[in-house]
Amino acid sequence: MTAATPPARVGPGRATWVWRRWGVALRFERRSVLVCGTLAAVVALLGVLALGTGSLRLSPAEVLSALFDPDADPRARLVVVTWRLPRLLFAVVCGAALAVSGAIFQSLTKNPLGSPDVIGFASGSYAGASVVMLLLGSADYLAVASGSLTGGTVTALLVYALAHRHGVRPFRLIIVGIAVGAFLSSLTSMLLLSVSPQQAMLVATWGAGSLNGLGFEQLRVAAVVLVVLLICAATVVRPLVQLEMGDDTAVALGVNARRARFAGTLVGVALTALVTAAVGPIAFVALAAPQIARRLTRGATTLRIAPAALTGAAVLVTADFIAQRVDLPVGVVTVCVGGVYLAWLLVRQYRGGRR
Structure with missing residues (x-):
């Protein structure tokens, strides 16, 4: 049984759509649905352009033909489907995982700086x-x-454990996380200096963050794990928002506060570890994406x-x-762009604190 419900106003002017079927009613904020649709279209458009980029340049029409036409040029299908498509899909998977992880930790710390790469969890995974x-x-x-x-x-x-003193305060958690992350980065550097140059170069290249050389075999595992973790993340949203x-x-x-924080932390770390591995x-990406999404949807939470x-x-698809185009690992591009964003965010936080 289906009932069409016109957009309703919930709260201060937030229009929603309600979907009812089989005794289940789901409510969607209209702006969030439109934003998600626009973002999906942007990812698809950038994906087509990315699939045509490389030593063999292809037009968007040739890319679409290689993707959906079995009788297309075999060379184009080999390049697009076998070589380039896994890289694009990995960018989608990793970008989604990092963004959800960042949203979880920013909710836990109640601070836009509370992403896993800032508070040291990404350094621990590395x-x-x-x-x-x-x-x-x-x-x-x-x-x-x-x-x-x-x-x-x-x-x-x-x-x-180090940040716990009569409870865990978000600012203390961020400061302790930055310190622990710096310590772990130093230990990793010492470890790289203690091995052979070949081993160190291999890990250092991997540590730059690159989507090169990935195929469907790794993609299948990563996609399945991402789906499971997103389902787990959906179960912790309500208690974390509360x-x-x-x-x-x-x-x-x-809400059991300790249990909710532990579950949220575990899911967030697992999402970061998925990408790092x-x-x-x-x-x-985990720092900027949740804040961008919050501004696009005009939501009260990330x-x-x-x-x-x-x-x-x-x-991440844009960064890749x-x-x-510039022949660099995607991790280098995100660091360059993200550093500018972090500086802007720190200045904004400082000015907001002074007011």
């Missing part, structure tokens, strides 16, 4: 993956992913899974398109 590759001598995806997840989780527990109103209010609403550390994920995908 350190864990480096230990697996250098000390254990394994470059297997599952082994690196396990090391990345273990490193990120241990780092998160360490940061929370925690943004304060622990006392959240507890009064029936696959392509290496990619900075600043913790909106679909807009954040699509914004992250659009940001630029990286292909």
Whole structure:
């Protein structure tokens, strides 16, 4: 049974669409739906342009023909479908994972600076993956992913333990996370200096964050893990949003604050570890994408899974398109652009604090 419901106004002028079927009613904010649709179109457009970029340049029409026409030029289908499409899909997967991870940690810390690459969790994942590759001598995806997840989780527990003093305050958590992240980065550098130049070069190249050389075999694993983690993230959204109103209010609403924070931290670290294991550390996407999504949707919180994920995908696909044009790893491009964004954000925070 389906009932069409015209857009309704909920709260201060926020129009929504309501979908009813089989006894289930779902409500969607109209602006969020339009933003998600626009972001999906941007990702698709940039994807077509990216698939045509390289030593063999193809027009958008040739790219679409190679994707959807089985009788298209075999050389174009080989280049587009076999070589370039996995890279594009990896950019979408990794961008979405980083953005949702950043949204979770920014909600936990109640601060736009609270992304995993700023508060040290990404450094922990990088350190864990480096230990697996250098000390254990394994470059297997599952082994690196396990090391990345273990490193990120241990780092998160360490940061929370050091920041805990009559409760965990967001500002203290960020400061402690920055310090722990710097310490882990130094340890990783020491580890690179203690091995052979060949091993160090391999890990350093991977540490720059690159989407090169990835195929459908790795993509299938990453996509399945991302879907599972997004489902887990959806289950922690409501309690984390209620925690943004304060622990006392959240507890009064029936939220177990410690359990919600632990679950959110675990999911956020796992999303970061997923990206780190696959392509290496990619900075600043987790920092910028949730804030961009929040401004686009004009929401009260960054913790909106679909807009954040699509914004992250659009940001990383754009960065990778630029990286292909200038022949640099995508991680270098995100650092260059993200550094400017971080400086602007710090200035904005400082001016807001003075007022």
